[in-house]
Amino acid sequence: MKVPVRIRLFAALTLLILCAGSAAGYAGLRLGGWLGAGAGILAGTGAVLLSARITISLWHLQTHEFLKRIVAGDGRTEASADAVLRGIMLYEAAVFPLAADGASAAERQSRRSVAYQVAAFDDLPLSVRLAAAETLEVIDQGEDREQARAAVWALAQAVRECRTGHLDARDEQTS
8 A cells, every 4th residue: 555645744744753852852851850851842842843844934935936937927828829839730730641641621721721810819929920920831832841840840949938937958958
């Protein structure tokens, strides 16, 4: 049976409090008798509880600030940029199907109209709009699959860079 992490943490904290209280109680007993033992237990337990409370508060504050930085805003811009990327990728899949009879002309036209509609959304950042326009132009030509893939890749990079929490892990690779 696997014990949940929350239960294990509470058990470890309880054991830590018990050990600190016992050690402080023993030190108090040796230094000041029974009255010192009671004061030592209170002091040891209080010190562990206070340090646990400070640690949890600092962790919560750090996590809260980190999440605030990542989720600044309501996310509409990022969601619309993702929708543009998905719509254009579906249009690319209809123009360059894997099988010769993979997409009909009606399906291609339907995906084209959806891609153009989502690319015309007002909340899109300028970099995403420009990349989407270039990508749609390349796909509309329908001649070079590799050029279309490169344009979709550039659009994906523009969408990634418009995200609030975009971090560069290394110079050559973004996350």
